[in-house]
Amino acid sequence: MPADLLLKTPLHALHLAAGARMAPFAGWDMPLHYGSQLDEHHAVRAGAGVFDVSHMAQADLSGPQADHYLRRVLCGDVARIASGKALYTCLLNEQAGIIDDLLVYRLGADRFRLVLNAARREADLAWLRAGQAGFDVVLTPRDELAMLAVQGPQARTLADPLLPAALRAGVAGLARFAAAEEGDWLVGRTGYTGEDGYEIMLPAAAAPALWQALLQAGVRPAGLGARDTLRLEAGLSLYGHDMDDTVTPLECGLGWTVHWEPAQRDFIGRAALAAQRAAGPGRQRAGVVLVCRGVLRDGAPVLQDGRQIGHLTSGGFGPTVGRGIGLARVEAGAGGACTIRIRDRELPARFVNPPFVRDGALRVDLPPLVEV
Amino acid sequence: MSQVPDTLRYTPTHEWLRQEADGSITVGITDHAQAQLGDLVYVELPAVGKALTAGDACAVVESVKAAADVYAPLTGTVLAFNDALASAPELVNQDPYGAGWLLRVAGALPPDTLDAAAYRALTESA
Secondary structure, eight states: OOGGGSBOOTTHHHHHHTTOEEEEETTEEEEEESSOHHHHHHHHHHSOEEEEOTTSEEEEEESTTHHHHHHHHBSSOGGGOOTTBEEEEEEEOTTOOEEEEEEEEEEETTEEEEEEOGGGHHHHHHHHHHTTTTSOOEEEEOTTEEEEEEESTTHHHHHGGGSOHHHHHHHTTOOTTBEEEETTEEEESOOSSSSOEEEEEEEGGGHHHHHHHHHHTTOEEOOHHHHHHHHHHTTOOOBTTTBOTTSOGGGTTOGGGOOOOSTTOOOTTHHHHHHHHHHOOSEEEEEEEESSSOOOOTTOEEEETTEEEEEEEEEEEETTTTEEEEEEEEETTOOSEEEEEETTEEEEEEEEOSOSEETTEEOSOOOOOOOO | OOOOOTTOEEOTTSEEEEEOTTSOEEEEEOHHHHHHHOSEEEEEOOOTTOEEOTTSEEEEEEESSOEEEEEOSSOEEEEEEOGGGGTOTTHHHHOTTTTTOOEEEEEOOOTTOBOHHHHHHHHHHO
């Protein structure tokens, strides 16, 4: 797509002014990095970074049957969250394939905020609207809102004084996966990096001033490049890579987003998912870490005893881990040692349980490095 | 603005070449190339003694996001590779014409390489 047809977030001019390397992403012109993706990654692990995630779609759902409706369309049960809490779950089709993964914030008894992947916005909204028949609900895209993710061990300390005064009491002592709302501002203690921090939804017009204030406070601007290495180290799935509408939550490590109880809740995809659970899914998600130096790439075949048992759905280099790491979809029960084919070489690797890194600390045992 | 030293020769695929006093040719990737790739995290180099054919892929430089082939700018035999890059691939980003060199090759400097002015024109028009 020509650059002038790409969508621009309210911070676009500030990204250019900061020297960002821009790249197209899901129809948006987004910052990839501001000089060094690695420096931005390490800044989030050690201090604080801010990501412009205004390309992500926000939509509000309200009405007397909003709760009832979401209990039908989501595999996670919103009845489990109180007002002011967030739930990470999936939107499934009838075959239990994942239409999208999303965050749902409950803002009241019958009022919710959905945060959707940018690339899935149209598919999600069409699906949600198609499923509305018979439910008294109103779905309202909130395209006038922006979103900043402030992440890292220092994120909350640095961001708190910069939030509107009316929000400060609400964010003080905010638990993980909880949110505070004030007018059109919504601050959730959520994120996609494996670190503490906030996702701040706010009016687009207010976003540039908050961005600049965060930078002045010492928060480092971070691009989509660092967002990807951070989320990979955190073992977090990426739509279109680790999952899509041909993959069920049980096959990609997202079984925990499904709430089976109460048994009578008939969410879309439940029957197909229950049948797969009963039969045992034939494939599963696994983490892999290279035993030698190198970088892993999406799509690379994963082999055991010379036979391909799956492929990488995400691959890269973990800057905090210091190794090539990846997420794979492999035959159920796989474990131990494997090899990964990269170009014409087969590199030794081991299966591990993600996350690789959480809250700044390495969470997997690294096998000794071997030369190949 | 990327650096293009006047003393080196260049290829359109962003390798640089330097003739050493002993006649060997040192090869690396240009400042422009490393900047385009971003932070390098892995470099795969050919073994000493390997025969290279001009134009063929001879090494791989990998940034966090992508892998890129390095093309042999000449036909010849690998005399040495920069083994510091195994543990410090970022040297290519930091010092592409110095500590970030890739290979030393026994062979003749090809006549069709670009001088600094021609390479500068190439990268500035891109």
